[in-house]
Structure formats: structure tokens, C-alpha cells
Amino acid sequence: MSGEKTILVAGTWDTKDDELSYLSEVIRGQGGQVLSMDVSVLGEPKLPTDVSKHDVAEAAGSSIQRAIDSGDENTAMQIMGAGSARLALDLWRAGRIHGVIVLGGTMGTDLALDLCAALPLGVPKYVVSTVAFSPLLPPERIPADLQMILWAGGLYGLNDICKASLSQAAGAVLGAARAVEAPSFERPMVGMTSFGKTVLRYMVTLKPELETRGFDVAVFHATGMGGRAFESLAGEGAFAAVMDFAPQEVSNHLFGGLSAGEGRMTHAGRAGVPQLIAPGCYDLVDFVGWQSAPEQLRGRECHAHNRLLTSAMLDARERQRVAQEMCNKLARATAPVTVFLPRAGCNEWDRAGGDLHDAEGLRAFCDEMRRGVPENAQLQELDCHINDAEFTNAVLAQFDAWIKEGVIVR
Incomplete structure (x- = not known):
């Protein structure tokens, strides 16, 4: 994992394209690289992502059509959560990503916890969420080294307030990927x-x-x-x-x-x-x-x-x-x-x-x-x-x- 660090940027690119693109621009502006993952179900991103929603659903042993046919947003997002978790771990094991950032409200945060929990201790994990630090989040689902920041004023669309949160998060996850000293377990x-x-x-x-x-x-x-x-x-x-x-x-x-x-x-x-x-x-x-x-x-x-x-x-x-x-x-x-x-x-x-x-x-x-x-x-x-x-x-x-x-x- 030498060279510049690549951050997995995951979210619903059909509804949060502007915000996720902004996160990606900040990471690239600081010299990092981005691998994008779409976990949306109904819509399409403005531009294709590196990992499509179809890739994610298939990784969960399902399909986007089955997620839609379920008629239930909770069931659909659990499919996407399972698929995104498997793919994120595969990407990390292949050396293609060095950290992850996920953006979302309650739906996206629910998925983010699954995705981040799949990655080992020492892989930088950042969640930008409208419910960061909320009692909605059960302790047993929060990975030991998860980082969160409140997505203040960011439920819909970009503005100066939410850009402050997004830019901090982008810098934090890239900085963590550069600085992290992952456990080596050289000594028992x-x-x-x-x-x-x-x-x-x-x-x-x-x-x-x-x-x-x-x-x-x-x-x-x-x-x-x-x-x-x-x-x-x-x-x-x-x-x-x-x-x-x-x-x-x-x-x-x-x-x-x-x-x-x-x-x-x-x-x-x-x-x-x-x-x-x-x-x-x-x-x-x-x-x-x-x-x-x-x-x-x-x-x-x-x-x-x-x-x-x-x-x-x-x-x-x-x-x-x-x-x-x-x-x-x-x-x-x-x-x-x-x-x-x-x-x-x-x-x-x-x-x-x-x-x-x-x-x-x-x-x-x-x-x-x-x-x-x-x-x-x-x-x-x-x-x-x-x-x-x-x-x-x-x-x-x-x-x-x-x-x-x-x-x-x-």
C-alpha cells in the first residue's frame, strides 16, 4: 500500500451527488485519490461511479430489481449494506483503498455502520451523518475506531455550513490514511x-x-x-x-x-x-x-x-x-x-x-x-x-x- 492514498467515497449518488462530488474534490485537491461507490437503489448518478449500485446489490447475492420489488426501503438498504460491506473489504484486501468515508442521513448511516464494521481495526473509517453521536446508534454496531462528524445543515444540498463539515471529514480521512500506524501484532x-x-x-x-x-x-x-x-x-x-x-x-x-x-x-x-x-x-x-x-x-x-x-x-x-x-x-x-x-x-x-x-x-x-x-x-x-x-x-x-x-x- 505504498504511494498516494485512495479513499472509498460511498453514498447514494442519485440523491447526494453534489455532496459526494464535493467530498471527492476536496480529497483530490489534497493530493489523494478517490474510488467511488454508489449505494442508491432507485435513481442514477450524474456520472458513472467506480463501483455501481448493481455491483453492490450483486455482492449481496441480490439485484437492484429485487431491492426495488421488495417495496420496502429498509429491506432494500439492507441489501445494499451487505453488498457494500463485502465489496469494501475486498477492495481493502486488494490494496485498492486505504480508508473510507460514507455520507448519509439515517438510511445512509445505517448502511455506513455495516460497511465500516467489515473493515479491520486500523483502516480509517469516517461517517458524515445527520445523526452522528445520536442514541439511535447502538454501541454494538459501532466499530472500535470509527470516526464521525455531524453533517450540520446538510440534509439536502450544498451550503457554506455543510461544506465546513464535509471538508473537515475529507481532510480527516485522507490524513488518517496517510498517518495511520495499523496494528502489526509483532508481539502477542x-x-x-x-x-x-x-x-x-x-x-x-x-x-x-x-x-x-x-x-x-x-x-x-x-x-x-x-x-x-x-x-x-x-x-x-x-x-x-x-x-x-x-x-x-x-x-x-x-x-x-x-x-x-x-x-x-x-x-x-x-x-x-x-x-x-x-x-x-x-x-x-x-x-x-x-x-x-x-x-x-x-x-x-x-x-x-x-x-x-x-x-x-x-x-x-x-x-x-x-x-x-x-x-x-x-x-x-x-x-x-x-x-x-x-x-x-x-x-x-x-x-x-x-x-x-x-x-x-x-x-x-x-x-x-x-x-x-x-x-x-x-x-x-x-x-x-x-x-x-x-x-x-x-x-x-x-x-x-x-x-x-x-x-x-x-
């Missing part, structure tokens, strides 16, 4: 989940220790999107092992918090990736701090982490349900699993004497984990807190044993 990668050091601190010790053993370490902020990215990469086999020590998104999904989707805590196991598990922050459910608490979480003890994020405590019965859910997910794993159970607490606020300490709830969770850990997993109970040195020592001892046994490959 450990994927780890955590939160900030005020609540979970093990990564401060573990990251340098793992690096001295020849591993790279990626720590994911488990607040919905971070867990989504972690699961996506785990499912692709990007990790030699995972240290999923902040699976709180499982609790979030169960009780209406910031979910990473139903598949949280399953992709590594399905992909045969060895898992080291600990229940960091299992007892909390995160919700948007500047909104009212979800009805099911009202009236509880809460911790306002900042103006964006508030955490609500779970009671003993709910913690048992979390333990059951985690154990059910781990039972599906196809590679070794070790579960560490720190009996003195699983987040800094949960220490004895801490603001959110609940001895009864912690005991109920530990009892349920003890009963429910599946046969394919090893349970290590620890008489320490998750932020104590004894925890990281136990983790490193198991990690080293797995290296020696060939479970983890360097």
Missing part, C-alpha cells in the same frame, strides 16, 4: 479490561510485568463502547490471552446500564482465547450521570464518578444474578479459564469501611460464584482485595504457568 497481545486508577489499579502493575515477558498490552475502558471494542477484537483472535477483570458491562446489560451488548464476556471463549477473569466492579451499574437514573435503579446508593457517569449499587439478590450470568457465559468457553475471586472486595469503594462496601452483598456474590463456576473453569479464591498486590501476584503466577504449559503462546 493481551487484552485487558479496567476502569480508571481511582477504582481499579491492577493494570499499573500488570502492564509493565507483561511487557517484560514479551507481550503487548491493550487496556479497554469498560464503559460500553470499550467493552464492545474488546469483544470485537477478542472474537477476531487478536489476543493471545485476555484479562477480563472489569466485566461490569455484564451487570450493566442485565440492569439497564451502559451495555456492551448481549455478547459481552463470550467472544474470547468462542474464539478459543485463554481467559483470566475477575469480577471488578461487578456490584455496580453505570448510567448516564446527567440524566435521571433508570427507573429500576432509582432510590439506590450511588456514586457520582463525574458529570458524565454515575454508578448505582446492586443488592445481594441482584449480585447473585450477576454471578449466575457470568458463570453461564464462561461455561461456553473453548479454552482454559481461571476465575480469581478476591473475597475482600472488587473495587476501591468496596473495601471494608469504603463508601460502597456491602459485606452481605459481597458474601452473596462470592457464594454464588463458588457454586456456579463451570467445570471448564478453575476458581482461585483470594483473601485479598482486587487492588492488593496479592491479586496481581496470583494473576502473574497463573499467566506464567500457562506460558510454561503452552496455553499462552509467545
Whole structure:
């Protein structure tokens, strides 16, 4: 992929020809090249595109006529979404594109998420959308490295306001294609989940220790999107092992918090990736701090982490349900699993004497984990807190044993 960078410019060229042509002109004006893709159904672009709408529909195993005959715009655009995703990946694998930009309203954005999700981490992906950052966009459909910009004032036709968004987006995707340092995975990668050091601190010790053993370490902020990215990469086999020590998104999904989707805590196991598990922050459910608490979480003890994020405590019965859910997910794993159970607490606020300490709830969770850990997993109970040195020592001892046994490959 040497030489000048080529950007795939995708959209409905029958209705957005002026805007897409403007994007293309800006990219070319900055020295880039453009490969155009038409994902429209009914109309025709002013000039032929490099990839026609017929090419797109055929890549989905369908045709434009079938899309039209469906009589349903949602069905038609899903055909185009599937076809555009397959073709975009083919183009990238062939070295013909180095980044992608997609333009659209709700229909185009729906398609854009499919197209961008088909491309690996490190391929620049930019979406110019009238619903950028909207709650309409489910976290589980947003690729880990997607970039978005609001298409302000651009629903129909060019103007000075929307040109500001379009030109920024064009420059951003071309600049990203020129500057990106895509993952090389020259060193085996450990994927780890955590939160900030005020609540979970093990990564401060573990990251340098793992690096001295020849591993790279990626720590994911488990607040919905971070867990989504972690699961996506785990499912692709990007990790030699995972240290999923902040699976709180499982609790979030169960009780209406910031979910990473139903598949949280399953992709590594399905992909045969060895898992080291600990229940960091299992007892909390995160919700948007500047909104009212979800009805099911009202009236509880809460911790306002900042103006964006508030955490609500779970009671003993709910913690048992979390333990059951985690154990059910781990039972599906196809590679070794070790579960560490720190009996003195699983987040800094949960220490004895801490603001959110609940001895009864912690005991109920530990009892349920003890009963429910599946046969394919090893349970290590620890008489320490998750932020104590004894925890990281136990983790490193198991990690080293797995290296020696060939479970983890360097």
C-alpha cells in the first residue's frame, strides 16, 4: 500500500451527488485519490461511479430489481449494506483503498455502520451523518475506531455550513490514511479490561510485568463502547490471552446500564482465547450521570464518578444474578479459564469501611460464584482485595504457568 492514498467515497449518488462530488474534490485537491461507490437503489448518478449500485446489490447475492420489488426501503438498504460491506473489504484486501468515508442521513448511516464494521481495526473509517453521536446508534454496531462528524445543515444540498463539515471529514480521512500506524501484532497481545486508577489499579502493575515477558498490552475502558471494542477484537483472535477483570458491562446489560451488548464476556471463549477473569466492579451499574437514573435503579446508593457517569449499587439478590450470568457465559468457553475471586472486595469503594462496601452483598456474590463456576473453569479464591498486590501476584503466577504449559503462546 505504498504511494498516494485512495479513499472509498460511498453514498447514494442519485440523491447526494453534489455532496459526494464535493467530498471527492476536496480529497483530490489534497493530493489523494478517490474510488467511488454508489449505494442508491432507485435513481442514477450524474456520472458513472467506480463501483455501481448493481455491483453492490450483486455482492449481496441480490439485484437492484429485487431491492426495488421488495417495496420496502429498509429491506432494500439492507441489501445494499451487505453488498457494500463485502465489496469494501475486498477492495481493502486488494490494496485498492486505504480508508473510507460514507455520507448519509439515517438510511445512509445505517448502511455506513455495516460497511465500516467489515473493515479491520486500523483502516480509517469516517461517517458524515445527520445523526452522528445520536442514541439511535447502538454501541454494538459501532466499530472500535470509527470516526464521525455531524453533517450540520446538510440534509439536502450544498451550503457554506455543510461544506465546513464535509471538508473537515475529507481532510480527516485522507490524513488518517496517510498517518495511520495499523496494528502489526509483532508481539502477542493481551487484552485487558479496567476502569480508571481511582477504582481499579491492577493494570499499573500488570502492564509493565507483561511487557517484560514479551507481550503487548491493550487496556479497554469498560464503559460500553470499550467493552464492545474488546469483544470485537477478542472474537477476531487478536489476543493471545485476555484479562477480563472489569466485566461490569455484564451487570450493566442485565440492569439497564451502559451495555456492551448481549455478547459481552463470550467472544474470547468462542474464539478459543485463554481467559483470566475477575469480577471488578461487578456490584455496580453505570448510567448516564446527567440524566435521571433508570427507573429500576432509582432510590439506590450511588456514586457520582463525574458529570458524565454515575454508578448505582446492586443488592445481594441482584449480585447473585450477576454471578449466575457470568458463570453461564464462561461455561461456553473453548479454552482454559481461571476465575480469581478476591473475597475482600472488587473495587476501591468496596473495601471494608469504603463508601460502597456491602459485606452481605459481597458474601452473596462470592457464594454464588463458588457454586456456579463451570467445570471448564478453575476458581482461585483470594483473601485479598482486587487492588492488593496479592491479586496481581496470583494473576502473574497463573499467566506464567500457562506460558510454561503452552496455553499462552509467545
